[in-house]
Amino acid sequence: MNIQQHIRHLNNLKLMKIVVILMVVFVVSCTFNKKEPQFYFTNSTYDFGYTEGNEVLKTTFSIKNLFDVPLKIIDIKSSCKCVTTTHTKTLVKPNESMEIQVAFDTKGFSGKQKKLITIETDNEYHRYLRFSVQTKIAEW
Structure with missing residues (x-):
């Protein structure tokens, strides 16, 4: 290999190195600029354990918005009319x-029961957040 070929080879290596570095910077930049909100549930399922039945069981779920965009609560629904929810916010700030x-x-249930609660949000990445309550009710 003569000197000119050696210089060309070194220049090509430098160019390839620069291209690889730019690609890595681009990928890392895309990863850090992702605006997908993250949420933290204190618990996604609450188990009341064994109950006698004919009573109203109560618990509280907490969610935290861990990212830098607000989350609008559109609706909260349950899989059964026997489960009701109350909340004070419709917007959870970062x-x-x-x-x-x-x-x-x-009332009127027996055996193992599991009911789903669904939170509908305005977020494209997490349109629906789900959690549940469950219990085993004494059979009469």
Whole structure:
């Protein structure tokens, strides 16, 4: 290999090195600029354990918005009319928490029961957040 070929080879290596570095910077930049909100549930399922039935079981779920964009609560629904929810916020700002009180009326139920609660949001990445309550009710 003569000197000119050696210089060309070194220049090509430098160019390839620069291209690789730019690609890495681009990928890292895309990763850090991702605006997908993250949320933290204190618990996604609450188990009341064994109950006698014909009572209203209550618990509170808490969610925290861990990212830098607000989360609008559009609706909260349950899989059964026996489960009701109450909440005070419709907008969870970044790093804020929101509590959802849940009441499960066990009247008329027996055996293992699990009910789903769904929070509908305005976020394209997390349109629906789900959690549940469950219990085993004494059979009469």
